[in-house]
Amino acid sequence: MSSYMKKILRINLSNNKIKDEIPDDKLLRAYIGGCGLASKLIIDEIQGNTNPLGKENKLLFMTGPLVGTTAPSNGRYVVCSKSPLTNIWGEAHSGGRFGPELKFAGIDGLIFEGKANNPVYLKIEDESIEIKDAYHIWGQDTYKTEKALKSELGDKKFKVACIGQAGENMLKISSVMNDMGRAAGRCGLGAVMGSKKLKAIAVKGSKKPEIADEKFNELALEFRKNISERGGILRKYGTPLAIRNLSKYGDIPIKNWQLGDWEGLEKINEIANLSILRKPIACYGCPVGCGRDIEIKEGVYKVEGAGPEYETLAAFGSSCLNANLESIVKCNDICNRYGLDTISAGSTVAFAIECFEKGLISKEELGFELTWGNHEAIVKLTELMANNEGFGKILNDGTKIASKKIKGSENFAVHVKGMEIPMHDPRAFYSMGLEYATANRGASHLEGTPFKVALGSLMPELGINEIVDRFETSGKGRITALTQNVNAVSNSTIMCVFVRDYISASDFTKLLNYATGFDYTVSELLKIGDRIYNVKRVFNILCGITEKDDNLPPRSLEPTKEGGNAGKVPDMKSMLKEYYEFRGWKNGVPTKERLKELDLEYLIPKVYI
Template sequence: MNGYTGKLLHVDLSNHKTWVEDLNLDFAREYIGGSGLAARYLDERIDHQTDPLGSENTLIFMTGPLVGTAMPSAGRYSVCALSPLTGIWGEANSGGFFGPELRFSGYDGIFITGKAEKPTWLSIVEGKVQLHDASGLIGCDTYETQRRVRQMLGDERTRVACIGVAGEKLVKTAAVINDHGRAAARTGMGAVMGAKNLKAIAVRGSAAVQLANAAMFRETVKQIAHRLNDDLAAQAMKLAGTAGYVNMGLMYGDMPIRYFQQGEWEPAENLSGVLMVEQYQNRNTACFRCPIACGRETRAPSYQLEKVDGPEYETVAALGSLLMIDNLETVIMANHLCNLYGMDTISVGCTIALACELSERGILSPADTDGMEIRYGDAETLLRLVEKTARREGFGDVLAEGSASLAERFGVPDLAATVKRLEVPMHDPRAFSGMAAIYALSPRGACHMQGDIYGVDTGQGLAPELGILPGERFDSSQEKGRLAALSQAWRSLYNALILCQFQNPGVDLVLQALNAATGWDYTVEELIPIGKRIVTQKRRINLRRGITRKDDSLPKILLQPLEGGTEGNVPNLEEMLTAAYQEFGWDAQSGIPLL
């Protein structure tokens, strides 16, 4: 089977059973892979009553047709299920080497149902599947878990995806971690894994991914490598990591400060990726076959850290400027804790920032927080709260439920910076109005990986053949709403392939790679409809879970004008939404898919 192994592994943890299902090729052709294909499969397995932390929720690990091939920057995998944080469609994806190794072990994806009686880990080695007792791994951090699992299998080349203490404790913002500190972080997929009593999945194999036209695929890869030399964004990322965006983000007012309420803060420049390179970086790191190598290995001498995975832009903002922390070493430490415990840095940073805001407004007092004074800019408080969240210790048990729950608990739901209960990532929609529509429409809640207008409006990741062209950044017109829909469709296709969104060789080469791998004959005109089909599929799941048009909204806190780089801009969401609905083929008023 070209571009796919053609096999999906099922694991029923309640009954200690595993079996293999043939990949449904019709589904694959329509939804490609990754979160697109996972959504198609999940749709049949859940209903409006399914408990995200119940044994009936299906946790899906899915790859795509380019994963594990020579395609640059295509070494990713998706983790999807109903989210315990939001109650709706949940998805996260991660780089590293786990995705390709899963394919080499013989499978395109894994479906996990049920709940193991006792802690369990799963191994898939050269197609052979085994369930093991994980009692001895409980309480281990994610790095130790990976190390021990590799040791138990006696093969250092084994790739491990696992949860840390946060996943074990069902922290709603828990992540799945692989390849040291690579995280499938968003929407609490680590808690779903924890609820199933599944501590880790280890994969190892030597099967090759079969390609329909190997010669054309090789030629495509060569052309992509050639074009990368002219891709300035990718070159900048190689030099300074994603945190290289800090200065530009500050200039545009895109990098959130003081829980999204301050437009400028000069000390945030101390968080820049260039400074990180100069003062705290050991080396670049890369995912499977990625020439960009945006990853960082860093050190933080003040915290006795010599060699840890470094924070990327989202983390630098969420654990830095959002909390009025301008010390990179503190951010490196907080990021490392999140990796060890297995938590989403965006959601954790946002929730702690909300706690700072509630304290400042006198809504939260030390009586609520185990006697702690919670303040912006306090490194010690940040690190303690990260640990308390992961362990659900005292006030950490409240933070472990996420921002929406925290705001509701203290009677101020409007202060939650969430969309559909997922914390807003670190691109302010007041800086790029189109991001307002992206966040409101994103099926998993506020998400910058389902449309990157902040990049498009600054000339990055363009796709002129698909109508994805830069515009005026404060524009909130219907035209911008249509652009948001197209951008979301295009990135949803990326998340199906699964291709890293920092690899932008052009529509022609992405299409050529897909066709050369699978032997299909897609045309440029068919790409956006595939993306729209995927977004619509996820929306159907959400509609069944009770989502309505009123949920396609932005938190009030993001609709206050700010001074600084955003120049007082407030996006007109309604105008953009109506046009985006129409572009997707949904009812313009209700947002319900018409077909």
């Protein structure tokens, strides 16, 4: 017995063939599940030169061994593919209830292949699996799609993951959405779904994952109680709390990363957000509930439903010098409905405002004035991008592509490997510069979270036992790689990274062993995290990534004059040198010896042709 369902469903949308595959224990032990198992499947099945929007690309929806169990905060799933935004490894995580429901239907993961001729959706009800016509919901936004499918299937218990119009139009910053406002946002994987004409997946199941050892439930309960107590502040304020907690370090982007401080933060912080809160929302099995259910009853921006998270508040707020909270909520709502990644979309709006300010975009081209803090214009531009209309069409594949179309704007496009950097400033926490430069999906705040070490979140069992100053260069290579390895494990199990820090490495290992029946040790799990990280890196190398791509955009290397990061820029060269040495990479490429140590001999012929 184990918490795996021992079934991966392979769905070929070109010929409508659906096949069950049973992942063997050796594979599961070595790659766990989630993004780890996806890394092995993708390196085996997708070529480096595959067109991300072609029928040869594959799209994986993966759960993990903790998903759907009584472990805390396990309501997760991950979408993996070759990203159309970056042309490299693509990975986007989401919470809610969709992931656990896949497990309840007896499924660990889905692999979509090929491409349907006409819009379809996949209906899963335990063993009954059908590819169904989605013509009637093509063109609908994600909220309407979810409602329509539940109504059509006659049961609100179906959980739905779907794309909106952005994914249908294959916009490269489009997301996969589930549970009315939860997003697998990054890397443009909604566009891959759109390219396959796959509008949605609706799933309902009646099973429960089994566990290998009864002690699992007792331990899980203990963790839930502990996390519930410690997570009270996150439940009360949600992730908007980060605005207050992190802005003092100069961590939040302001005016497209040009400033280190801004008085408008008060208007969009956690207290401001409390004024629109109806109730906290929790993902399946989460004792915290950092999600926000909000309502704006009055004014031009009436919205009810999912409220913005920290990343969205920063992207459409401070980065655009926009202190109008209601308009940020509106932009969040537009992105959720149309299925756009709020980080990339908000960053692209900030980029466009700077282009307008510098005279690279005119009022005539846009149809309106696009100035800093002009909330009407910010909402209008977000609508144009989401609707794929007007000047929105120039912008809605993200900043890198837009900067190629808008002459002279390259330095305002703040991305790594084509993906907009998330809302933590690498000049405030140098380790985040290294994280962005080396993360496999391009600038990522989830592949590693090394900035937390500077804030006191230590992992003594993993060798992270002292706080290293946020502006220190030495030691950051090791810390960044270690936290990336740790997150590769939790993102494979899959447990939310917000709560994972509350559990020690040995307790986490025990929990996983009780669930799976394996006998992992802490060091074996760390090695697995390292393995997963290296598999993704090799995939990126096959896609053409070299050490030259491991860097920050020019804007992140210009100092600000004010705030908690004034005058600071990370020394990328020194940090990268230490990072590569720690990883066992030569010129950014894992050595043969390193690949052997990680039991990745099979990759040697791929890397060393």
